[in-house]
Amino acid sequence: MTDHAAAVPHAPAPLGGRLVTPVTVALAALSLAAAVVLVFRFVYGLGAVTNINDGFPWGIWIVYDVMVGSAFACGGYAIALLVYIFNKGEYHPLVRPALLASLFGYTLAGISVIFDLGRYWNFWHIFWPGYAQMNSVMFEVAVCISLYILVMWIEFSPAFLDKLGMGAVKKKISRLMFLFIALGVLLPSMHQSSLGSLLVVFGSQIHPLWQAGYLLPLEYLMTAVLLGFAVVVFEATLVSIGFKRPMETPLLARLAKFIWGLLIAYLVVRIGDLVLRGAIVNAFHVTLESFWFWIEMICFAVPAWLLAAPAGRGNPGRLFFAALLLMAGGFLLRINGFLVGYETGAGWHYFPSLPELVVTVGMISFEILAYIVFVKTLPVLPAQSAPH
Amino acid sequence: MDRRDFFKLSLAGGAMLAAGADPALARESRTISPDALGLLYDSTLCVGCKACVSACKEANDMPPEFLPKTEQPYWDEPLDISGKTLTVIRVYQNGTMEKKDQEQNGYAFIKKSCMHCVDPSCISACPVSAMQKDPVTGIVSHNKDACIGCRYCVAACPFGVPRFTYDQTFPQISKCQLCRHRMKDGKYSACAEVCPTGATLYGKVSDLKQEAARRRALPPGSATVYPRGRLGGPDQSYPGVAAKYVDHLYGEKEFGGTQMIMLAGVPFEKLGYPDLPPRSDAVKSETLQHGLYGGMVMPLAFLGVLAYAAKRNVKDEDEEEERKGGRHD
Numbered sequence: 101m102t103d104h105a106a107a108v109p110h111a112p113a114p115l116g117g118r119l120v121t122p123v124t125v126a127l128a129a130l131s132l133a134a135a136v137v138l139v140f141r142f143v144y145g146l147g148a149v150t151n152i153n154d155g156f157p158w159g160i161w162i163v164y165d166v167m168v169g170s171a172f173a174c175g176g177y178a179i180a181l182l183v184y185i186f187n188k189g190e191y192h193p194l195v196r197p198a199l200l201a202s203l204f205g206y207t208l209a210g211i212s213v214i215f216d217l218g219r220y221w222n223f224w225h226i227f228w229p230g231y232a233q234m235n236s237v238m239f240e241v242a243v244c245i246s247l248y249i250l251v252m253w254i255e256f257s258p259a260f261l262d263k264l265g266m267g268a269v270k271k272k273i274s275r276l277m278f279l280f281i282a283l284g285v286l287l288p289s290m291h292q293s294s295l296g297s298l299l300v301v302f303g304s305q306i307h308p309l310w311q312a313g314y315l316l317p318l319e320y321l322m323t324a325v326l327l328g329f330a331v332v333v334f335e336a337t338l339v340s341i342g343f344k345r346p347m348e349t350p351l352l353a354r355l356a357k358f359i360w361g362l363l364i365a366y367l368v369v370r371i372g373d374l375v376l377r378g379a380i381v382n383a384f385h386v387t388l389e390s391f392w393f394w395i396e397m398i399c400f401a402v403p404a405w406l407l408a409a410p411a412g413r414g415n416p417g418r419l420f421f422a423a424l425l426l427m428a429g430g431f432l433l434r435i436n437g438f439l440v441g442y443e444t445g446a447g448w449h450y451f452p453s454l455p456e457l458v459v460t461v462g463m464i465s466f467e468i469l470a471y472i473v474f475v476k477t478l479p480v481l482p483a484q485s486a487p488h
Numbered sequence: 489m490d491r492r493d494f495f496k497l498s499l500a501g502g503a504m505l506a507a508g509a510d511p512a513l514a515r516e517s518r519t520i521s522p523d524a525l526g527l528l529y530d531s532t533l534c535v536g537c538k539a540c541v542s543a544c545k546e547a548n549d550m551p552p553e554f555l556p557k558t559e560q561p562y563w564d565e566p567l568d569i570s571g572k573t574l575t576v577i578r579v580y581q582n583g584t585m586e587k588k589d590q591e592q593n594g595y596a597f598i599k600k601s602c603m604h605c606v607d608p609s610c611i612s613a614c615p616v617s618a619m620q621k622d623p624v625t626g627i628v629s630h631n632k633d634a635c636i637g638c639r640y641c642v643a644a645c646p647f648g649v650p651r652f653t654y655d656q657t658f659p660q661i662s663k664c665q666l667c668r669h670r671m672k673d674g675k676y677s678a679c680a681e682v683c684p685t686g687a688t689l690y691g692k693v694s695d696l697k698q699e700a701a702r703r704r705a706l707p708p709g710s711a712t713v714y715p716r717g718r719l720g721g722p723d724q725s726y727p728g729v730a731a732k733y734v735d736h737l738y739g740e741k742e743f744g745g746t747q748m749i750m751l752a753g754v755p756f757e758k759l760g761y762p763d764l765p766p767r768s769d770a771v772k773s774e775t776l777q778h779g780l781y782g783g784m785v786m787p788l789a790f791l792g793v794l795a796y797a798a799k800r801n802v803k804d805e806d807e808e809e810e811r812k813g814g815r816h817d
Contacts (some may be wrong), residue, residue: 127663146655158643185798187797218638218639218652222616223634223636226634231634233615233617235515235612235774236640238611238614239616278799285798297777300769301613301770313772444646474558
């Protein structure tokens with residue numbers, strides 16, 4: 101069967117190979133450390149392991165694990181948009197690996213929410229008529245992310261339904277796949293923008309450099325797609341190096357053209373808003389906020405320069421560096437908006453505790469571990485046409 | 489669909505989004521109930537005895553709080569409201585602290601507790617209706633059995649009021665609920681009930697506003713009478729001297745209005761109260777959400793376009809793959 105699949109160009113096939121390697125063992129150890137911290141969290145409460153407080157009720161378990169984590173998991177969304185909506189079939193080989201990374205990213209972001217919810221045993225209230233409060237941005241985010249996780253598992257199911265001997269189900273799902281693909285583009289558009297809308301109700305508690313009001317959803321949506329593409333470049337490069345496969349540079353270089361266009365559009369919106377609101381003056385005051393603002397802007401501006409010319413886009417090193425910077429920029433936009441730029445009153449401080457960081461690192465490790473196991477055992481990555 | 493079509497569509501979507509932000513479609517600000525209940529806190533009458541803090545603890549069955557470095561913890565000594573403390577009296581100090589209610593070289597007391605906003609951010613933020621506003625009394629209440637502990641209310645409140653018990657295995661939100669649990673016994677807010685000077689006064693917000701207007705109209709230094717406890721309740725008034733106020737009834741206009749209103753001799757900014765716009769951010773947030781998701785019109789229209797494009801492009805691909813697969817067989 102694998103031989104047959106390999107005969108079809110770009111058809112995905114399992115990589116095979118050993119599952120127990122020094123890398124996977126290290127990743128498993130880090131995941132285990134996170135699990136230990138989480139036991140303490142559930143026995144002794146959030147305060148026992150985190151530094152969150154009433155001035156910073158949201159720490160990195162929300163702002164990184166959920167907000168940045170889900171934005172980093174937008175590869176599947178961004179590629180689906182390109183392949184199925186803009187009909188750019190040549191990017192098809194990127195679909196499955198990107199979708200798999202998104203699947204893990206989102207599933208873990210969803211699970212992380214439970215770790216952070218103080219009264220997690222009530223979480224089902226969000227979906228329950230009578231409790232559900234539809235004016236809440238949080239309601240929209242929670243429902244939309246949950247549905248998207250479900251949709252992604254369905255989108256990915258053809259990769260494992262065959263293995264489970266459920267060919268009939270696979271056929272049925274394949275017939276409706278266009279609908280799941282459409283939902284798989286709609287839902288992230290909704291909740292990734294809403295993650296920005298969460299800040300609207302905070303009003304003047306958010307520093308003017310990040311309180312973009314009605315433009316917040318647009319800015320968060322644009323950067324989510326940008327991050328999605330950047331992560332695809334990042335992952336494709338790492339997979340090529342890590343699994344000793346040929347680089348997909350020509351394909352990624354073409355993708356980089358889209359990234360560049362979207363990046364310019366984002367910069368116009370972001371800077372235009374700051375200028376129109378007059379908030380830009382804050383960037384020239386010497387404050388912690390303005391410092392982090394400039395770092396964030398540099399992370400977006402340098403890729404705009406790196407990817408401007410075809411020569412830059414065709415250079416795998418430059419491309420990878422630009423992707424890294426974009427990921428850092430999207431990370432900073434969220435960290436700055438929700439933590440650096442948040443102030444509810446004087447005298448509050450927050451910096452993540454060691455156990456908080458252990459959980460976040462552990463979650464990332466678990467995600468990479470699961471990704472490695474999946475691509476080795478399931479048809480995810482395109483089979484290599486020429487035998488080595 | 490080619491790129492040009494998509495851009496046209498995006499523009500149309502943008503126009504709809506802009507329409508969503510149009511004031512004509514905006515979510516209206518909530519207005520205050522004629523029977524709304526609240527507190528009038530007069531900083532110039534407060535003597536800082538903290539009887540209110542103690543009575544609040546007792547009425548709400550909250551545990552005492554000790555300063556981290558206290559060697560012999562004998563009494564409750566909260567510095568701020570918290571998961572264990574619903575109200576505190578804090579002090580403003582400047583320079584030599586000679587004179588009460590004076591900004592320079594003076595001092596002043598200030599109460600901190602839930603403002604019971606007319607249009608509260610916490611209610612707009614809460615995804616599970618755990619925060620509720622009583623349609624008659626306007627009291628902003630919290631139902632811990634509905635709460636999922638997401639703390640969006642804690643982050644959203646501009647006054648930093650809802651607090652959370654992070655140190656508990658099974659934590660909960662705490663906030664002042666104006667002693668609504670005592671009302672069935674004919675009682676009212678414990679803080680106002682015990683206040684010896686009437687600095688914290690309970691009553692209908694409309695009456696409290698009248699009382700505030702009366703005080704502000706008095707020439708400073710003139711003789712007057714101050715009610716205590718509950719406006720409209722048994723007469724517990726006592727004679728006093730009119731104070732010199734800053735020209736500001738805090739909570740009258742701030743953030744769409746609040747049901748705890750305050751008078752002081754020192755600017756409220758110095759007393760730790762934020763300078764807020766006249767409209768609640770809940771209005772803005774809900775206007776945005778209604779504009780984007782009202783009737784699910786935009787999401788469904790977008791889904792239709794996406795499904796159409798996906799259907800066409802996925803089919804092409806299947807056929808292509810089958811063709812190619814067939815050739816290779």
